[in-house]
Amino acid sequence: xxxxxxxxxxxxxxxxxxxxxxxxxxxxxxxxxxxxxxxxxxxxxxxxxxxxxxxxxxxxxxxxxxxxxxxxxxxxxxxxxxxxxxxxxxxxxxxxxxxxxxxxxxxxxxxxxxxxxxxxxxxxxxxxxxxxxxxxxxxxxxxxxxxxxxxxxxxxxxxxxxxxxxxxxxxxxxxxxxxxxxxxxxxxxxxxxxxxxxxxxxxxxxxxxxxxxxxxxxxxxxxxxxxxxxxxxxxxxxxxxxxxxx
Ligand SMILES: [Zn+2]
Numbered sequence: 001x002x003x004x005x006x007x008x009x010x011x012x013x014x015x016x017x018x019x020x021x022x023x024x025x026x027x028x029x030x031x032x033x034x035x036x037x038x039x040x041x042x043x044x045x046x047x048x049x050x051x052x053x054x055x056x057x058x059x060x061x062x063x064x065x066x067x068x069x070x071x072x073x074x075x076x077x078x079x080x081x082x083x084x085x086x087x088x089x090x091x092x093x094x095x096x097x098x099x100x101x102x103x104x105x106x107x108x109x110x111x112x113x114x115x116x117x118x119x120x121x122x123x124x125x126x127x128x129x130x131x132x133x134x135x136x137x138x139x140x141x142x143x144x145x146x147x148x149x150x151x152x153x154x155x156x157x158x159x160x161x162x163x164x165x166x167x168x169x170x171x172x173x174x175x176x177x178x179x180x181x182x183x184x185x186x187x188x189x190x191x192x193x194x195x196x197x198x199x200x201x202x203x204x205x206x207x208x209x210x211x212x213x214x215x216x217x218x219x220x221x222x223x224x225x226x227x228x229x230x231x232x233x234x235x236x237x238x239x240x241x242x243x244x245x246x
Contacts, residue, residue: 020032020033021033021034023053023061023064023065023068025051025065025068025069025072026068026072026075026076028051028075028079029050029051030051030052030053030064030068031050031051031052031053032052032053032055032064033052033053033054033055034054034055034056034057034059035054035055035056035057036056036057038054038055038056038057039056040056041053041054041055041056041059041063041064041067042054042055043067043068043071043074043075045075045078045079045082046082047082047170047171047239047240047242047243048082048086048243049078049079049082049083049086051068051075051079053067053068081236082239084236085236085237085238085239085240086240088237088240089240089244094120094134094246095190095241095244096115096120096138096141096189096190097189097190097191097192097193097196098190098191098192098193098195101115101118101119101120102118102119102120103119103120103122103127103130103246104119104120104121104122105122105123105124105125105126105127105130106121106122106123106124107123107125108123109121109123111123112124112133112136112137113133113134113136113137120134122134127246128246130246131245131246134246138186138187138189138190139166139186141189142166142184142186142187142188142189143166143186145189145193145196146164146166146184146188146189146196146200147164149196149197149200150162150164150182150200150204153197153200153201153204153223154204156223157204157223159204159207162181162182162207163180163181163182164181164182164183164184165181165182165183165184166183166184166185166186167183167184167185167186168185168186168187169185169242170242170243171242172185173185173187173188173199173234173238173242174188174199174200174202174203175203176203176204176206176207176210178206178207178210182203182204184199184200184203185242187241187242187244190241190244191234191238191241192233194230195230195233195234195238197224197230198220198224198227198230198231198234199234201220201223201224201227202220202227204223205219205220205223
């Protein structure tokens with residue numbers, strides 16, 4: 001959200017990298033990021049539910065508080081939504097295709113990672129040691145399944161085979177580069193399969209329609225008539241999975 005203001009000269013203090021400037025507002029801790037190039041105030045609630053105000057160097061604290069007050073309903077709604085999304089993730093669980101499994105650390109076994117008897121078995125002494133093994137396993141599973149789903153939907157849409165690459169982003173699930181490749185976040189493998197399918201169909205639809213216009217959504221709907229519910233799920237509950245780790 002961007003709020004346009006005319007900054008007045010006034011008191012200001014600059015946070016440093018080590019000690020970022022903070023404000024208390026309605027029980028929330030707000031981080032202030034000032035920049036010489038900024039002319040307006042920008043409000044953001046991050047995936048983790050933190051409130052950040054981007055501000056011109058000289059914007060006064062009073063002005064920042066006024067803007068926070070004016071947009072407090074929006075801020076509280078966003079923070080609550082983020083907390084809800086995180087609260088759905090059981091502590092200590094491991095996620096795979098939309099299901100939560102208990103993690104079981106094994107001293108020995110034939111394979112480093114195995115999903116068996118409704119638990120995720122990892123051959124490691126600590127969760128810290130288990131995480132890289134689990135990530136490698138997730139990437140392999142994501143690679144296999146995403147390629148398969150791309151092929152499946154591309155066939156239905158009469159599109160030629162495309163290069164598929166996996167990435168790790170903190171803020172996005174997929175990217176479409178029509179001349180090069182379709183790129184997907186390996187973390188899609190943590191989400192329910194119908195949500196993974198939605199992201200695949202979304203990126204495939206971008207091959208013919210780069211922007212999110214009416215024609216684009218029509219294309220998505222032709223393949224997934226219930227895409228709205230899937231998109232809604234991703235918007236409401238997807239973000240924590242971009243950051244989740246053991
Ligand atoms: Zn898109």
